[in-house]
Amino acid sequence: MGKNKTKFNYPPFVMPVSLVGANVGGKPNFEAIAWFNLVDYQPNLISISSEKTHHTNKGIRENKTFSVNIPSASMAAATDFCGVYSGSKVDKSKTFDVFYGELKTAPMISECPVNVECRLNQTLELLHGEVFIGEIVGVYMENKYLTDNKPDTRKIDPLLFEGTLGSYWKVGEHVAKAFGIGKNYKPKQSNDNRE
Numbered sequence: 001m002g003k004n005k006t007k008f009n010y011p012p013f014v015m016p017v018s019l020v021g022a023n024v025g026g027k028p029n030f031e032a033i034a035w036f037n038l039v040d041y042q043p044n045l046i047s048i049s050s051e052k053t054h055h056t057n058k059g060i061r062e063n064k065t066f067s068v069n070i071p072s073a074s075m076a077a078a079t080d081f082c083g084v085y086s087g088s089k090v091d092k093s094k095t096f097d098v099f100y101g102e103l104k105t106a107p108m109i110s111e112c113p114v115n116v117e118c119r120l121n122q123t124l125e126l127l128h129g130e131v132f133i134g135e136i137v138g139v140y141m142e143n144k145y146l147t148d149n150k151p152d153t154r155k156i157d158p159l160l161f162e163g164t165l166g167s168y169w170k171v172g173e174h175v176a177k178a179f180g181i182g183k184n185y186k187p188k189q190s191n192d193n194r195e
Contacts, residue, residue: 012164019082020048021067021107022059027093028107031056032083034161036068044136045121051129055087060120060132065106068134070114072157073170078111079159080168101138108140113156115140 015034022029035049046068050057060066071079082092097110101117108115118134145155153171160169 008164010163012162014160014162014169017071017079017159017161017168018048019069019071019079019109019112020050020056021069021098021109022056022065023063023105023107024055024059024087027091028098029056029059029087029092030069030082030095030107030109031087032079034163039133043121045133046116046118046136047131047133049126049129049131057130057132061123063105064120065103066118066120066132066134067106067108068116068118069109069112070116070156071109071112071159073159073168074157075111076159076168101140103137106137113141113145113158114151 017032017034018036019030020033020036031050031054033048033050037047039045039047048066048068056066078095082095085092096112098107099110100107101115103117103119106117108117116136117138117140119137121133121135124131124133141151146152147155154174158171160171161167162169
């Protein structure tokens with residue numbers, strides 16, 4: 001096969017970027033994070049991984065709430081700004097138009113196509129970072145990002161990040177319907193019947 005162990009410390013995942021929001025000292029602050037994921041359901045839980053030194057973490061711990069905002073590719077510069085500069089040194093409270101949902105302390109970004117309002121469920125302490133797991137209280141979207149009352153990835157146009165290259169990308173073409181294309185797939189037959 002010719003595969004070699006690479007010099008990379010982690011795989012070249014392409015991940016959607018989020019802007020995680022929290023009120024810090026009564027002001028909205030946002031941090032760019034690509035390390036986030038859904039982790040459970042009933043209740044629906046989402047996790048974010050953030051270095052312990054990040055300013056946003058203070059607000060999450062203080063209010064027990066946060067938001068996960070999905071920026072479009074056209075928001076690359078503003079998103080990168082929130083990743084490059086710390087809220088401890090730069091006031092990011094006026095970077096976006098902010099709104100609040102039912103929790104009243106998780107700032108969300110009007111310009112982002114998708115906003116997820118979260119109540120802190122638990123915190124995992126790691127060597128360098130903290131993983132905040134939040135219960136999803138609400139998902140907010142405008143109708144213009146829907147097709148047939150369902151989220152449309154092409155309309156949302158999420159900003160993507162590839163860490164080993166340190167670069168941003170856009171979503172490409174639709175490939176297939178998940179949980180459908182594999183139903184008639186036939187795996188290759190092996191001459192080796194060992195398990």
